[in-house]
Amino acid sequence: MIHNSSNLKKAPQGLAESLLIIEPGRTEKNYWADLWRFRELFLILAWRDISVRYKQTIIGVLWALLRPFLTMVVFTVIFGRIARLPSEGNAPYALLVFAGMLPWTLFASALGEASNSLINNANLISKVYFPRLIVPVATMVTAFIDFLISLLVMVGMMAYYRFAPGWSILLLPLFGLMALLASLGPGLWITALNVKYRDFRYVIPFVVQFGLYVSPVGFSSSVIPERWRFLYSLNPLVGVIDGFRWSILGGNSPIYWPGFLLSLAIIAFFLWLGISRFRKTEKSFADII
Amino acid sequence: MSDIVIKAENIGKKYTIGHQAERERDTTFREVIVQNARNLWHKTRDLATGRPIIQGESLEEVWALKDVSFEIRRGEAVGIIGRNGAGKSTLLKILSRITEPTEGRVTIKGRVASLLEVGTGFHSELSGRENIYLNGAILGMTRAEIKRKFDEIVAFAEVGKYLDTPVKRYSSGMYVRLAFAVAAHLEPEILVVDEVLAVGDASFQKKCLGKMDEVAKQQGRTVLFVSHNMAAIQNLCQQVILLSKGRLVSWGETTSVISHYLAQGGVLGSAIHWSEDAAPGNNNLRLLSMTACSEDGSKDGVYQSQKKIYIEMTFKASEIHSALCVGFDLITEYGVTVLRSYHTDMEDVSRPEVRKGINTWMCAIPAGLLNGGVYTVSPRISLHNISWIVMLDAVLKFEVVLNHGVSSFWHSLDSRSRPGTVSPILKWKVD
Numbered sequence A: 001m002i003h004n005s006s007n008l009k010k011a012p013q014g015l016a017e018s019l020l021i022i023e024p025g026r027t028e029k030n031y032w033a034d035l036w037r038f039r040e041l042f043l044i045l046a047w048r049d050i051s052v053r054y055k056q057t058i059i060g061v062l063w064a065l066l067r068p069f070l071t072m073v074v075f076t077v078i079f080g081r082i083a084r085l086p087s088e089g090n091a092p093y094a095l096l097v098f099a100g101m102l103p104w105t106l107f108a109s110a111l112g113e114a115s116n117s118l119i120n121n122a123n124l125i126s127k128v129y130f131p132r133l134i135v136p137v138a139t140m141v142t143a144f145i146d147f148l149i150s151l152l153v154m155v156g157m158m159a160y161y162r163f164a165p166g167w168s169i170l171l172l173p174l175f176g177l178m179a180l181l182a183s184l185g186p187g188l189w190i191t192a193l194n195v196k197y198r199d200f201r202y203v204i205p206f207v208v209q210f211g212l213y214v215s216p217v218g219f220s221s222s223v224i225p226e227r228w229r230f231l232y233s234l235n236p237l238v239g240v241i242d243g244f245r246w247s248i249l250g251g252n253s254p255i256y257w258p259g260f261l262l263s264l265a266i267i268a269f270f271l272w273l274g275i276s277r278f279r280k281t282e283k284s285f286a287d288i289i
Numbered sequence B: 001m002s003d004i005v006i007k008a009e010n011i012g013k014k015y016t017i018g019h020q021a022e023r024e025r026d027t028t029f030r031e032v033i034v035q036n037a038r039n040l041w042h043k044t045r046d047l048a049t050g051r052p053i054i055q056g057e058s059l060e061e062v063w064a065l066k067d068v069s070f071e072i073r074r075g076e077a078v079g080i081i082g083r084n085g086a087g088k089s090t091l092l093k094i095l096s097r098i099t100e101p102t103e104g105r106v107t108i109k110g111r112v113a114s115l116l117e118v119g120t121g122f123h124s125e126l127s128g129r130e131n132i133y134l135n136g137a138i139l140g141m142t143r144a145e146i147k148r149k150f151d152e153i154v155a156f157a158e159v160g161k162y163l164d165t166p167v168k169r170y171s172s173g174m175y176v177r178l179a180f181a182v183a184a185h186l187e188p189e190i191l192v193v194d195e196v197l198a199v200g201d202a203s204f205q206k207k208c209l210g211k212m213d214e215v216a217k218q219q220g221r222t223v224l225f226v227s228h229n230m231a232a233i234q235n236l237c238q239q240v241i242l243l244s245k246g247r248l249v250s251w252g253e254t255t256s257v258i259s260h261y262l263a264q265g266g267v268l269g270s271a272i273h274w275s276e277d278a279a280p281g282n283n284n285l286r287l288l289s290m291t292a293c294s295e296d297g298s299k300d301g302v303y304q305s306q307k308k309i310y311i312e313m314t315f316k317a318s319e320i321h322s323a324l325c326v327g328f329d330l331i332t333e334y335g336v337t338v339l340r341s342y343h344t345d346m347e348d349v350s351r352p353e354v355r356k357g358i359n360t361w362m363c364a365i366p367a368g369l370l371n372g373g374v375y376t377v378s379p380r381i382s383l384h385n386i387s388w389i390v391m392l393d394a395v396l397k398f399e400v401v402l403n404h405g406v407s408s409f410w411h412s413l414d415s416r417s418r419p420g421t422v423s424p425i426l427k428w429k430v431d
Helices: A031-037 A039-053 A062-082 A093-120 A122-127 A134-160 A167-196 A200-214 A226-232 A236-252 A257-282 B029-049 B088-095 B128-138 B143-157 B172-184 B202-218 B230-236 B254-267
Strands: A019-022 B004-019 B058-073 B077-081 B103-109 B112-115 B190-193 B222-226 B239-244 B247-253 B271-273 B285-294 B302-304 B309-317 B324-332 B337-342 B357-365 B373-383 B387-391 B396-401
Touching: A031 A039, A039 A134, A039 B128, A062 A093, A062 A134, A093 A122, A093 A134, A093 A167, A093 A200, A093 A236, A134 A167, A167 A200, A167 A236, A167 A257, A226 A257, A236 A257, B004 B088, B004 B222, B058 B088, B058 B103, B058 B222, B058 B239, B077 B088, B077 B230, B077 B254, B088 B103, B088 B112, B088 B222, B128 B143, B128 B172, B143 B172, B172 B202, B202 B222, B202 B230, B222 B230, B230 B254, B239 B254, B247 B254, B285 B302, B285 B373, B285 B387, B285 B396, B309 B324, B309 B373, B309 B396, B324 B357, B337 B373
Parallel strands: B058 B247, B077 B222, B077 B239, B112 B190, B190 B222, B302 B396
Antiparallel strands: A019 B103, B004 B058, B004 B103, B239 B247, B271 B285, B285 B309, B309 B357, B324 B337, B324 B373, B373 B387, B373 B396
16 A cells, blocks of 8 residues: 555644544533534524425515414303303413413424424434534424514413503513423424334324313413322423413413422423433434434 | 544444244134234333333344454545445444444544434525525534634535525425535544435535545544445545444455455356345335346356347336436446446436336447446336436446457557457548
8 A cells, every 4th residue: 555645644633633532332422512512503504494494485584473372262252252261369360271281382383394304304413413402492483483572472472451461471581481491401302203103293293282282381280189180290291381471471360389390390300301312212213214 | 643533343233133033824803813912011011110022933143244354544535435224324323423332342542523414404494505504503513613604615516596485496406415514524534425426416516526536535533334336435535444244354555355246256157036025225116137148149247248248127117206216327347337328318218218117228338338347237227316226336247359440550559458447349441
C-alpha cells in the first residue's frame, strides 16, 4: 500500500483531533453530551414542523384557535346546559371547560405527534446519525405552539366574562410543563414500539378519543364521588387538568392534593419507562424502521 | 501523532432475519388460527419484556459484515466496491454511526459527515431556501456555517430565481442539484459518500465528481466513496477496498483491486437468469435475464469481432413509467467503460416500447467495433433523473476475438487486440 505524502495537508481547524470510537454499546456513554451537541438540529426540526403545519391551508394558523374553541362550545352546551353539571364556585362553565381543554389538547396533540414522529422521519433515521430522542421531542414543540395560541382564546374569554385570575396564574407554566411531560413518557414509548409494530399508530387516536371523556375535560373532577377520587387520579391528566383549573380559576377550584401527587408520581413513572424503553431500542431503529 | 484517521478492527454486523416456516400444502383453517394465536402470544411476550421482536417462525442470523479491518490515512480518497449486498452500505452506516456494529471497533479522528442519500430530510412543502438550512443542519452544519456559504450553495445549484419556490415544484434535476449543492459545501475532515452521484444529468454528474475531486485532492480531506462507477473510482481514489459477501477480499492500489474485482467475473457466463423472487429491480420492474450472444446464434461466450454481438435483456414491467431507461455498461477487463447504451438514445418512434408483462429487447453492438479482449456487461435501468432500478456490476462476461480487419497488417501488433479501447475501421482518403 503506497501512501502519497504530497496529499498530506493540515487538517482544518476546530474539532480536528476529536476522537470518536465506534463499538458495540458505545453510544450509551456520550449520549447526553451528544444530545446537547445536536441542539441546532433540534431547533431546526421543530421549526420545520411548525412551518409545514399549516402550509396549503386557507385559514392557516386560525385552525389552532378554531379547533379548541369549537370543542369548548360543544362541551359547554352538552355538559353545562343539557347535563347541567355544576361548575366550580362562581366560575362560568365555559371557562371551566376551556381551562380543561387547554392542557388536554396540549397533551393529546403532543402525544399524537410524538408517537408517529419516528415513522414520519424514517428517511432521516436510516440515513443520518443523531440522538433519536431529538425527533419526538422536536415534534412536541408544534403542539406547544398551538397551546400558546389557544391561550389567547383563554385570555379573550376571561376578558369577555370579566374574570380576573389570582396570583395562581403565575404557576401556569409549571402545569404546562407537567402536561408536556405527561405526554412525553407514553409518547416516547409508543413511538419506539411503532418502529417495530405499526399497530400503535392505530392505538393513539383511540386512546385520545377515549381519554377525552375519561378525563375531566368537559366537567369538573369534583363531580366524582369523594371515595373514588384518589383512584380517579391514576389518570395523570386528572392532576394536570385540576392544576390548570386551580391556576386559572383560583380558589374556585381547589386542588385535591393526594390525587395530584398520585398523578405526579404516575407521570414520573411513565417518563422513566418511556425514556428507558426508548433508549433500549434506539440502537436498532435504523435497522428495522 | 499518527496519520491514521480511520482505523477499523474486525468489525462485524449481524442481522437476524425471520422466516415463515414452510407450511404444509393443505393447512386447515383451524391450524392457521392456532398458528396465528401462538405468534400473537409470542409477540406480546416479547413486547412486554422489551426483547427485540422479529417476525416469522424460524430465525436466521446473517452477517452483513464480518471481520473487516482497514486503516485510512489523512487526505486519502478511498473507494469501496463490491457487488450489491457485499456490505458496502452497511460499512458506511457503521462509519457514520447510523447503526452500531455487532462486534469490533472503529476509531475515527475528526468530524465525519456522511452523505448516504442526496437530499436527506428535504421537505417538499418548504422552499429551496428553507431546505438549504434544513438539510444543512441535518448534515451537521451550524446555522452560521450555512449562512456563510449560502450564496455559494445557491450558485452551485443553479436554482437562482426558484429559491423561494417550494421544492415540490422543482424538476427532479433541480431538486438533485440543490441537494447535492448543500452536501458539497460540507467541510468535514472525513467525508463518507454513498452512490449518490449516479442520479442527475451527465453534466451535473461531472460537476459533482469535480467537486469531490477538489475535496479530496486540493483540500486534503479524507474521502470514502462507494460507487459502481469504476471510471469515477479510478479517477478519484488512490486506494480501494473490495468487499464480497461481507468480507474484505482485497485492499490496495486502485487499478489492481479493480481488475481483481472484475476478474471475479471468472465465474460469470455469457447468460444469467434470475428467479422472479430474486430478480433485481423493484416492484414495478424486475430484470429477469441477460444474455450476450453472437449474430450467428452462438452463446458460448467467445465471439468474433466481425459479427454483431447482441445484448439481450428480459424484464418484467408491472408499471409503466415514461422516464424509464433500460440499458447497460460495457466494461473492459481493466475497468474501462467502453460505452453505455440506453434504449432511449434512439428516437421515440423507432425505439422499443415498454409493455406490461415480459419484455425481451436486444441491443446490437455493431460488427467491427470492439477490440479483442474480455468484456463485462453491467445492467443499468433507471427512471431518468429520478432513481436507479437496477445498478448491478458485471453480470455477464464474454470474450471478443479480433478478426474483422481486412488488411494483413491488422493483427501485426498482437494476435488478440491492438492498442485502443475500440478498434473500428475508419475511412482514409487523399485530401
